[in-house]
Amino acid sequence: MTIRALAIRYIYLLFLISCLTPAVFGQHRIQGVVVDEDSGNKLMGVSVRVLGSNTGASTDSIGRFVLLLDKSYAQVELTSIGYATKVLRVSEQEPNLISLRTEGTLIDGITIRSNRRYSNKDNPAVELIDSVIRYKSQNRLSGNARIQFEQYDKIKIGIVDPPKLLKRTLAMVNFPTDYMDSLTLPGKKLLGVYQEENLAKVYSQRNPSRSKRRIEHQIKTEFDQRYVNNPNIQSYINYVLQPIDIYDESIFMLDKLILSPIANSGKTFYKYFVIDTVKNEYGEFLELEFVPRNDKDLLFRGKLQVALDGSYAVKRAELHLGTSANINWISSVDLELNYSPTADGVMLLDNTHVGVSFGSENNQAMYAERMSIHCDYDLDSPIDNSVFGGPPIEVIPNVSAFIPNRPIPLTVFERNTYENINRLKENAAFRSTLAFGYLIAQGYYNLNEFELGPLEYTYSRNNIEGNRIRFGGRTTPLLSEKMYLEGYVAYGTRDNDLKYFLRTAVSLDGGNIATFPAHYIEGTIQHDILEPGRQPSFLRGDSFFESFRSNRPTKWFMTDAYRLGHVVEFGNHFSIATAFSHIRRRTIGDFRLISSGDPTLAVRDINTNDAEVILRWAPYERFYYRNLTRSTIIERHPVFTIQYNKGLKGFLDAPYDYDMIKASVSRRLFLDQFGFADITVTGGKIWGVLPYTLLHMPNVRQQELDGRHEIRYDLMNSMEFAADQYVKFGFQHALNGFIFNKIPLLRRLKLREIWGAQMFYGRMSPQNDPALSDRVLEFDLDGDGLPITRSQNGKPYWEASAGIDNILRVLRVEYVRRLTHRDFPNISQDRYRVSLSLNF
Template structure:
């Protein structure tokens, strides 16, 4: 999804920035070897940078400077006069300084962990961490200004003459040549926001209250804004690991850094009037998620004064060629160091080749007006209202001029006007519509969306080829009501199917919502344990184009449902739902759901069931955008989920067949284990009280497709195990290439190691076995069924393959001892 957002940004071509002073080029020694980590700065200013692995640099400033200075340990400092305000092809040669080399110990390769003054200083930083920053106060609040910008880079004549830009060639009149490698770039998106941040260290709570937001061309699209912001999470360099782009990088300041980096004490100097040590760091090994750069540490308080971090090119991360971070801290009350500026730049590209085209993403965050020990009530932090306030996105320019913590330069201001012109271009409108379809899956027609386009075709054993066409009402992203529906036709059973649903948001604050729907379709009921009665949902197992073995155990269902939901607290939802459904086999000659009616000899093949369900879902840490009846999850898969469900089957209500009770719950949690990758754990349990037939029992979900299905067992067949009480455990760990990075011939492929373990224990009562008249023999995993897997991810950056091994019940006639599954996806 994030890459689709980047595609939208790419299509939203806008205007170029012209900075006041900008320089770029390469720094080398007398022998033509590039000098990495060399200092580049404008004299008598705080504007500076360091060279990358190849000695290349880029530096820009709103100030007017007549010279730029270059320095590095062991070389003579060089000051170069500037003949113009933009010099982007500088070829700098630094001369060795033998006198300086006699005075300074220069480290190369791996540095010692003993008798290293840099590590002694770093340990002092750890000891004094709690004496610096916001953690020493009970409460805090501050003003925050954030500016996000995206630029197309590596623009060349081939791109300019491409048919893609026919009719839009005028935009390249605003292009400029200025990037870390001297590339031509074209800004296409800018977003600004102002907010007040409140925090309470005693309650461990923080709240960010948005006051204003504006951007070039997407003023009302909170989803794009939220996705972009989520790419650049705030980071605390004191933490052991820094998380962004779904990865955990080892922090050079955190305690985990000592095993991941080499440290060199390079200098001691005054930085903004504060005496500070300068320490250079670089990775001990290739292929790990690490940085290179330097930082300044105040000599008295051992607080970080300045730091820059540049991700190494060997880091195992997709779609990102460069990452560069700068943070600056100022002294408050002579001793307290607080962050005042945070700059983050990344280069998104399909590969890491020097000539590859991509998109620069830049974030600048400024912090000001710190205040402390102003207490807020707990309810202030607990309740976060997802409500769209148009005023926040419609502040006038006078408001921004008064409240910005950093003024825009003239060229940044022009970005806001350029897109207005571009949006009138017919070619751009067509490209924008294509991007919208790829991102949302729907094709817009006035106030109605047709789709999802990715669900048009399907296949299964009963329907054979299947065609589906659906749509939804769509006026704005914040619609208070929505109607959705679809129709489908199976060419194997020659039957029409359909689904229709509607929902209405009664109250934005509590998210009080009414919903109802009806669906008649073919479904694989044995693909999930916790069904949600979603009338439009459909399991991948029901329409797999490629399946392992014969999958003809499908059911024909007619489901009607209505309910109410609300959120008493943010990310805590409660649902009360009533449903009526009929269930029968979709393949009577090959798959039976027959049962004996309790207390008689009558045999039936269809179940009619009325049910009331009370459920609750808690998703702490979930981020959403849009505030109508539908919301978009921004950080999908990055937060824990707790689900609890109680259902009551009611006999004779609308001709319902059975009285029973069912309780179920599951809990899933992703854990970032620092440099060792990411572990996802899921535990699920349930129990059915009462006598019920196969259609209402808990069938352990198998997987007979070649695709990974969440919550299913990949070497288990559909309906292989049937229970009325069960407990399952799923563990999946992604090492993110930590092991392969130590193997030279594998390192450059950026593959990622995956391991998994799944297990289930369950039983079934004699009374439920007694009424079974289907052609299936009930079998419960009383000896614990388990399987394990090993896989390789990031194949061609999009493919994951797993080999799954069955660990028990191997003696069964149809047992699949080994199964191969895969999945496609875009991830960093």
């Protein structure tokens, strides 16, 4: 993780822990504990409902429940599958120790047994799981020909039992902390800092396969947009706490994909046990318990209730992750899914609940919760094709900030959360804290309509400019959401030359430039030194930290670039970008370009006219963005890009006629217990006679459209290779402790294995190779008189890395080695790389 990414996480925590839930008066706390009548064991997951109202709760892992009511007593109904329903009066003054009587009926043909030595063979639990897997396709929601329903989601995040220091800090801004949410986590107080509600219509169709979630009502907390990108917070929280489906092969949770207990390969990693058989008004069910074969592996433990009517559908699922699993910063993860049968006996998802406690097992710091409720199912009505237009998840224009007929009423604490955040935004001390945090995290100092930065580019150093001082900035949406400006001026103390950059974009559809799907034109002017092969950009690789990398550039062009572009994005995540560029390059410093046909002829200027078209398709893409800078949320879906460039000669002193084409694809593969792998493949070809500085140079770091297609070569020198036809391959694999978890002395350290490899294979056509052609330029020489650049012509470049991640939960150590082209002088054969790495 980069320092900037680390700082972003810190500032998120900074503004999250600065919020407050106001005082609530007149509430009565009624609590109790539910136990089994025969054994006295405490019962988890018992439903406790107040009769005559929508108020209720469920018992936690120690059988405890808490009700917060406006009176000191109530009639409650307690229900749990396998137990007789019980109705009784509870009050604030009584301890309320409640016992439930078992009411299960044994199902003929099922034998419950317990073996000391576990085996899949002759195991009725495994036989039942085989049936569940066999019938998954017809039981899952997407297995219906068409379906539509209404979905309500509520997401909230809070600080658990805020410490005294935080309370004193909040008291300084006149926010009381004496009365907080004590209902969400029984026995603990929760200080709410984020809340979001969505009411959406969901449509799904099997043939052709497509889906749509249309959010028609939405309420969410928002902070000052000058310092906090509220859509990014919402995107990140929705990404981490995604909706879940027990029928998926793996369940996405906390940036990880965890194998489902009913996955096709589940028997390899889980143990299954029959624990109960039940008959009730919903039918006959068998209850199973499942546990990981290795408790350090990232796997769930929990229970399943499976219908025994021949459908083998899941009626209820409980899934839990604890501190024994190789996961960071989490004390527990609890998931619950409940299904209800239709009149035809089809099980449909009724509700899901996800609860995540952040911190250690004995010291919870924060708690995040997502509750989803599905209702008003329609499996018969046709769905108009127009419904599926646009992105798969869409917030309608002018979405209503009102939730009608909530299926579960908000508690008094939740009802006031939105007002509390709005009140906090007006506090001067809080705004100052956000401004400082924004400077550290994003590198910009906000001046309302403008912001100055980025901070890390203020000073850098290189061999041409010496000390480089730069001042820059960009506009914010407070100036205009339909127009955007960014730019800088820079000065080198050695070359005494003033450089500058200006970029602007204007919306063409009347909407926000930063909102997907966007449609805008853009223009760029740049006068600066750029390394050969680099395209004009605001962040040109001259940050303070880049000044110290071992393979930093030493050869430069003084570049004057002019660019006019057009970008249009469509709702299906297909986009078209076109541009025309005129770039004038002049060699500076000790950079020498000599004609391969006449060694007395030096070429100083290389000018080009370039027309460009980029086609990009990223199905189901989601991203974070700030102004026009976007970063894709990396999920399982691939990203495809095809780029074509045409050189136009004959005007503006541009003598080069060429054709270039490049295609890239990248994807993250989730490999269940083997972690995940990122794969990127890029290939390209150039037609035309060109100097090598206009060919492809693999180690020149370009500002990609989304960052997904970048392949970095740590041990390749700048400008080391050039090619007019090439293939690049990048592979990075994080095993998430798959091997270390099985080594007794290492498993407690929760270490994780990582490895990767990068390849570049390029060829230079005879007409572009200075050793074979007299129409191009000779490769420049280093201080020892040896060529800096070379053509491969047959032997690919490989480098590989291997390392250990999650050292003390914050460090990653890698060993990187160059595997080929090792017999050249002035190259690095290997290196060690230490970096911060914070992840779940």
